[in-house]
Amino acid sequence: MNGLYIPADAPFTQEQEAWLTGFFLGIAANKSVDQSSSAPALTVHVLYGSQTGNAEGIANDLAATARTRGILMPVRALDDVPTEELAELSTVIVITSTYGEGEMPDNAELFWSSLESAGHPRLEQLRFAVLSLGDSGYDDFCQAGRLIDLRLEQLGAARLHPRVDCDVDFEEPAEGWISELVARLAAEAPEADALPAPTGAVPVQKPATWTRKRPYESRLVENRVLSGTGSTKEIRHFEFALGDSGIEYAAGDAFGVVPVNDPVLVDRLIAELGLRPDHEIEGLPLVHHLGRKAEIVTPSRELLALVAELFPDSEPGRLLARGQREGLDEWLWGKDTLDIVLSTGMKLGAEEFVALLRPLQPRAYSISSSPLHSPDRIHLTVASVRYGADRPHGGVCSTFLADRLGADEPVGVFLQPNAAFRLPEDGDVPVIMVGPGTGVAPFRGFVQERAAMGATGRNWLFFGDQHRSSDFIYEDELGAWAESGVLTRLDLAFSRDQREKVYVQTRMQESGAELYAWLEEGAHLYVCGDASRMAKDVDAALHRIVAEQRGRGDDDAAEYVSSLKRGKRYLRDVY
Structure with a gap:
């Protein structure tokens, strides 16, 4: 999106480019209004924190609804907004999910770190409203939204509209909240006319034809085991036909599947x-x-x-x-x-x-293909969850796909876009990918994409699991890409093949100097996989590498990693 406003060779840092893009979006939005007979009665800034795209989608829905009432609502991720800017704004709407055990989404971490700091300036001039998304199955239900709501109040901001905490079935309460909030804002300028849809360079989000509430009936056209004999895991490759759905996906998106219980x-x-x-x-x-x-x-x-x-x-x-x-x-x-x-x-x-039971929810999986390679099918890489000695237990969706879904049976599916996990638009930019086990899924799509588009940027993949002989999924494909040069480097870490356990973060540390050199040359770093252990270990390894290579201490390393996040160069798809 940045390339629509800023030339690729412009002398700006990633952080400057991100800020300027938001600035130009606001100008373009206002320009589209000025050229019409209408003028915005009110401008309200919508900020979202989203791990999988749901909060971002609601933010865009809110902005679209507000335009019909003459209210202009620029939409940005929380981390794209320096908290000092809040002192210059009059009305802010925050829509955020909660990630993991009460944590902020990745694209809200920097915003929250600044907002909660002891020296943050007061915000008496600011009005705000918060919508939280979460899962009541977790102890810290909607914690991210609750924390931001409370902190804004502590800083003196005035609550414009009551916070609503949405559970996994968020659509209906979110729609009600949007309707009430827009009506309240519209009452401040009852004579305002509807604003025209943004034109020109301003992106317009295309409404999803198929959703979790209205899924497309696809067919499972391929189901094969990837893991080898002797593996403690059962990892399968699935392919779903897109048929006449009109679904257009991008490498990095997720795919929702509606399961059926055993x-x-x-x-x-x-x-x-x-x-x-x-x-x-x-x-x-x-x-x-x-x-x-x-x-x-x-x-x-x-x-x-x-x-x-x-x-x-x-x-x-x-x-x-x-x-x-x-x-x-x-x-x-x-x-x-x-x-x-x-x-x-x-x-x-x-x-x-x-x-007493909660609604059965769709399961979302990272797509493991590129539309340039597979335009009519979406590929998934899924570990079948099986456990229990006294009686067999199984994962709701993973065993449904592996054991019970026939090729001729319809299965409800829908696209879950993840705009926050994308390859750089410039194919010359180097890419580092860290994805052990099924975490390799989106990176298979990334490499397919880079190969199909003829990208000249270098590609470095860290992959691992327990045993090379049984757990090296997609070995032929990855090996062929490494041999042809599509993968510049393929670093492997099979933890149980030697006495001392070796993980992807071990390999990162071993190649710390070169990894840092890639980052200094503008590489984007991506991580996919387990959030509770692997992603935290990889993050810790990254901080150590930066500290060692720069030699300026832990605080400097933390700021360097934060700058990667602000520049959208350190992105994670973790679960």
Whole structure:
């Protein structure tokens, strides 16, 4: 997008380019208004923090709705806005998701770090409103939005509209919040006319034809195992036909799949509860509701609360009564809703039981293909989740795809764009990719893309897993790219093939001087995979490498890494 406003050879840093792009977007938006017969009655700045694109989509929906009421709303990521700029603004809307265990999304970390600092200036001139996205299955539900909301209030800003915290089914409450907020703002200038759609260089977001609430019925046209004999994992390659969907994806996007629960688990639950499969709830048989509408693997908070109330002498009941969160988490590890039923012997009516369950959610996976290589199919690389010694347990969607979805059966899918995880527009820019295990998925798409477009920039991939003999997925493809030079470097780390464990961050550290040299030459660094361990270890290794190569201490290294983030040169797709 930056290239629409700033020449590729302009003498600006990545940070300067990002700021100027936002500045020019505002000018272009205002220009499109000035050339019409209408003028904006109000300008409100919308700032989003988004890990997977949902918050960004809502932000754009809000801006589009506001234009119909004569309100101009430039949209930017939180990290694209220096918090000092808040002192110059009158009205700000923040829409943010919560990532991991109560953390800020990657593109909101720098904003929050500055906002929460002890010396941040007061913001008495500012009005604000916050919409939070989260998952009530986590302890720190909507924590990111709550923290920003509270901090803005502490700094003296006035709350324009009450904060709303949205659970996983966020569409309806978000739409209601948007409607109420825009109506309140429009009341300040009742004579304002609708603004024309932005023209010229201002990007217009194309509405998604297919969504999580209205998925496209695709077909699974390929399902093959990638991991070898002896592997402790089962990693599969899936391909979905796009048919007449009109779905246009980009390397780096995610793909949503609507799963169906394991019918064996559904039948067992119904039997243990003493219910009838054909009992109707809201016009649907119970077996259908539990199979396609309800989350029956992860126990809900409501179910656990009932256990504490009705079964205080059961093991989970005792842990809940004592408030032993860590002990409860340990006991719950690897257990599903049926385990709760079996451990307590509970018997509930169909309506009462269903009311305790959360809605079954689509699962999103990083796309492992490029549209330049595969325009009519989307590829996924998925680890099948299987565990349990006493009885088999399985991941809701991974085993649905691996075991139960036939080639002739429809499966609901939709695109989940991830504009924050993209290759650089300039094909000459070097790229460093860190993706062990299934984390290699988006980078397979990246390399396909770079090869198809004839990009001249160097490509460096760090890949690893446990054993080379059984866990080197896509070995032939990666080897061929390395041999042909499409991959300039392929550094491998198979942790269990020697006495001392070796990981991707180990390989990064070993090549620290060259990795830093690439960064100094403008390389973009991408990380994909496990957020709780791998991504944190890679981040720590990056900080160490920078500190060692620059020799200016930890604070300087932290600022250098922050500058990479601000310049959109250190991007992560972690889960």
